Amino acid sequence: MKEPEPVDLSPLDPQADAESWLRLTEATRLRVAAVLRDRELDPFAIVSGWSRPILAAAAALLMVLGAAVGTLGRSTTVRSSEARRLAYLAETSVLHGHAVTGAEVMGAIRPRAIRW
Amino acid sequence: MEESDAELVLRVREGDRRAADRLLGRYLRACRAVALATTGSAADADDVCQDAFVAAMERIDDCREPDRFGGWLLQIVRNRARNHLRQRDLRRGEPLDEEAAFGGPSPASALEHNELRRRLEVALGQLTAAQREVVLLHDLEGWKHAEIGERLELPAGTVRSHLHHARRRLREILTREETEP
Numbered sequence: 001m002k003e004p005e006p007v008d009l010s011p012l013d014p015q016a017d018a019e020s021w022l023r024l025t026e027a028t029r030l031r032v033a034a035v036l037r038d039r040e041l042d043p044f045a046i047v048s049g050w051s052r053p054i055l056a057a058a059a060a061l062l063m064v065l066g067a068a069v070g071t072l073g074r075s076t077t078v079r080s081s082e083a084r085r086l087a088y089l090a091e092t093s094v095l096h097g098h099a100v101t102g103a104e105v106m107g108a109i110r111p112r113a114i115r116w
Numbered sequence: 117m118e119e120s121d122a123e124l125v126l127r128v129r130e131g132d133r134r135a136a137d138r139l140l141g142r143y144l145r146a147c148r149a150v151a152l153a154t155t156g157s158a159a160d161a162d163d164v165c166q167d168a169f170v171a172a173m174e175r176i177d178d179c180r181e182p183d184r185f186g187g188w189l190l191q192i193v194r195n196r197a198r199n200h201l202r203q204r205d206l207r208r209g210e211p212l213d214e215e216a217a218f219g220g221p222s223p224a225s226a227l228e229h230n231e232l233r234r235r236l237e238v239a240l241g242q243l244t245a246a247q248r249e250v251v252l253l254h255d256l257e258g259w260k261h262a263e264i265g266e267r268l269e270l271p272a273g274t275v276r277s278h279l280h281h282a283r284r285r286l287r288e289i290l291t292r293e294e295t296e297p
Contacts, residue, residue, distance in 0.1 A: 004283040006255040007290065011233040012158070013256060014148050024162050025144060031170045032136045040131050 064102040068109055082109050125182035128173065136173055143186060144169060146267075147193045149257050153248035154197035156241060158233075164200050168193040186267040239289040243282050250275055251282035 015021045068086075085108040093100045119138065127135035147165035155161050172179075172189050179188050240248050249268060253259045254275075259267075265275045 003280060004287055006283055007236075007239075007286045009236060009252065009256040011230065011236055012152065012252070014145060014158070014162075020162075024166060025140070028140060028144065028166045028169055029137060031166070032140065032173045033133055035170060035173045036128070036131050036133050036136060 064105055068105055121185040122182035125179055125185050128176050143189055146257055149252040150190050150193045150249055151197045153252050164197045168196040187269055190267055239286050242289055243285055247278045247282035250278040254279055
């Protein structure tokens with residue numbers, strides 16, 4: 001199949017009107033800059049953009065730990081018993097080679113927090 | 117060494133504006149070519165390609181395969197261009213007819229286009245949408261067959277076939293116009 005010669009499409013070249021193309025490019029660049037600025041102001045957008053699951057997992061762990069710290073901060077009595085449960089959970093985890101889940105951490109904290 | 121699309125996409129996700137600029141420089145013309153292939157109007161294509169690129173940056177987290185950013189972006193352009201046509205036809209109270217989009221320039225665009233450009237637009241209107249995309253990306257943007265195939269998700273043979281038929285048809289139409297009184 002012999003390839004036909006290309007037709008000259010240069011009249012359709014957007015850069016034939018260099019000024020107009022520059023305006024379009026600059027306008028687009030400014031709008032994109034605004035989009036990225038909004039992302040900077042929205043930490044959740046950045047977190048959701050993390051591609052590596054380990055980073056997302058670390059963010060989730062931080063949230064769990066934050067909640068745990070918040071709950072532990074309520075009173076000395078609560079803090080003491082919950083610390084014991086957390087220590088027990090950690091010990092069991094080491095002895096049995098079982099990774100502690102977020103649900104287990106929350107489980108160690110919640111019953112006391114609800115009664116309180 | 118030139119950064120890959122995947123690297124630039126990851127940097128955009130981290131808020132890197134220079135990476136976004138690189139993608140803009142790499143793809144804005146192609147975006148416009150695909151928008152032009154659908155809308156048939158340079159002015160509409162300018163609006164569509166800008167909106168589509170900005171939308172892509174807003175939704176950059178949705179680009180599941182960053183190494184295939186080009187194809188993902190051009191699909192956004194195509195969808196936006198079709199919506200643009202639909203809205204334009206609704207405003208005019210006409211049914212959507214994508215293939216007829218190139219039927220002829222509007223009175224406003226006729227004023228702004230020179231004669232050669234108008235003739236090319238009319239001739240392109242005689243092609244299928246896929247043929248228009250391929251011939252514009254290859255003969256105007258200088259993309260290789262493989263690049264077009266990868267980004268439009270077409271087999272290499274189909275790209276060659278579209279290009280072959282598009283060029284032949286364009287030449288026929290333009291030659292006929294020249295010989296007819």
